[in-house]
Amino acid sequence: MTNLATPPLSRPLSRLATRVAYASTQLPRMAWYTGHFHIMRRLAQEVQRRNGEVSPSRSPSNSQREARLERKLEADRRALLEQDIANVEAGIYPLPADHDGSLLTLLDRSRLFFRDLPDIDARRKRNATHEVLNEETRGRRPDYYLQNFHFQSGGWLTDDSADRYDTQVEVLFKGTANAMRRQALPPLAEAFAGRDQRRLRLIDIACGTGRFLDFVKQSWPRLPVLGIDLSDAYIRHAKRHLKRWSRAHCAVGNAEAIPAPDASCDAVTNIFTMHELPPEVRRTVIGEAARVLKPGGRLVILDSLQRGDEPGYDAMLERFPQLYHEPYYTSYLGEDFAAIARQHRLVHRRDTKAYISKVMVFDKLAG
Numbered sequence: 001m002t003n004l005a006t007p008p009l010s011r012p013l014s015r016l017a018t019r020v021a022y023a024s025t026q027l028p029r030m031a032w033y034t035g036h037f038h039i040m041r042r043l044a045q046e047v048q049r050r051n052g053e054v055s056p057s058r059s060p061s062n063s064q065r066e067a068r069l070e071r072k073l074e075a076d077r078r079a080l081l082e083q084d085i086a087n088v089e090a091g092i093y094p095l096p097a098d099h100d101g102s103l104l105t106l107l108d109r110s111r112l113f114f115r116d117l118p119d120i121d122a123r124r125k126r127n128a129t130h131e132v133l134n135e136e137t138r139g140r141r142p143d144y145y146l147q148n149f150h151f152q153s154g155g156w157l158t159d160d161s162a163d164r165y166d167t168q169v170e171v172l173f174k175g176t177a178n179a180m181r182r183q184a185l186p187p188l189a190e191a192f193a194g195r196d197q198r199r200l201r202l203i204d205i206a207c208g209t210g211r212f213l214d215f216v217k218q219s220w221p222r223l224p225v226l227g228i229d230l231s232d233a234y235i236r237h238a239k240r241h242l243k244r245w246s247r248a249h250c251a252v253g254n255a256e257a258i259p260a261p262d263a264s265c266d267a268v269t270n271i272f273t274m275h276e277l278p279p280e281v282r283r284t285v286i287g288e289a290a291r292v293l294k295p296g297g298r299l300v301i302l303d304s305l306q307r308g309d310e311p312g313y314d315a316m317l318e319r320f321p322q323l324y325h326e327p328y329y330t331s332y333l334g335e336d337f338a339a340i341a342r343q344h345r346l347v348h349r350r351d352t353k354a355y356i357s358k359v360m361v362f363d364k365l366a367g
Helices: 011-050 060-089 103-125 159-172 177-182 185-192 211-219 232-241 279-292 311-323 329-333 337-342
Strands: 202-205 225-229 248-252 265-271 293-304 346-354 357-364
Touching: 011 060, 011 103, 011 159, 060 177, 060 311, 103 159, 159 177, 159 232, 177 211, 185 211, 185 265, 185 293, 185 357, 202 211, 202 279, 211 225, 211 232, 211 248, 211 265, 225 232, 232 248, 265 279, 279 293, 279 337, 279 346, 293 329, 311 329, 337 346, 337 357
Parallel strands: 202 225, 202 265, 225 248, 265 293
Antiparallel strands: 293 357, 346 357
16 A cells, blocks of 8 residues: 655655556556457458448538547546546555456457457347347346347356456456446445454455456455356356455355345445346345445445436447447436435445446445
């Protein structure tokens, strides 16, 4: 953690060193995934050309709107990175290690990513969304889960899907997905301040590949954490990713029935999942989070912006489920999470925007 008691004369040098170290990892990372994004766009245009498909013509006014949107997105990406490094300088969390793996690992995941693009495109054109729902999988997981979210091959069920997922998300957000995830750490730092981390407990529901839990452990290495997810493949990936840490456990589990006793956790987190749940399941999951939280415990949800959070983005958010298979996203855009929380004795503390995501913070009433 940053030492805020550093003598004043050395603090500017320390701040400069911290910023240089941050830039040396984050800027190349963003360039890597932004490059993937532009290659993906060029490949899609080439496929359209070969197939004789005509791209819809854009009027000058539409082009101007798109240019304004891109400028705003770029400004908000810069603001996200500035907030990220400001959190480091404030001692909220250490300089982040993204643990993306070796160059060979990155290249292998890039290969998986690009190899799947033609199948995604074909699936999108024929609106094939339930390839993973079959006689073998039916009944083993909830039906809403057995879909090809994002039109990706394997849905959430295969090892290849788990191995390519983080590349897909980082390409979509041009290398800022991890920086957005880290914005869920400050509310935890508030809740844990002055407390012995060894005596606390955190559960991350729908933990996926374990990236957020990795950042939690970088901040609180002795904190016992549990990640649960419905996917065996993603849990296997998360276990490999988190093997460097002690007191970090992952298990296959359903957030509709969190495997923990009542009032047994100090914090529950959920990252980029609420928009992929049907409305009734969102309510069940939030109720379960409230059940396992101790009085005074904290629920932190990080997910997409909603309609009205940033009016300049509303049209983009409305288009998102048309481009990607996100069957519950439209209902998410208008969901009233504060109202749901109140039904479970959770108090909505605040929302904080982070690029095109936001952090929602709730505390369980004491007594």
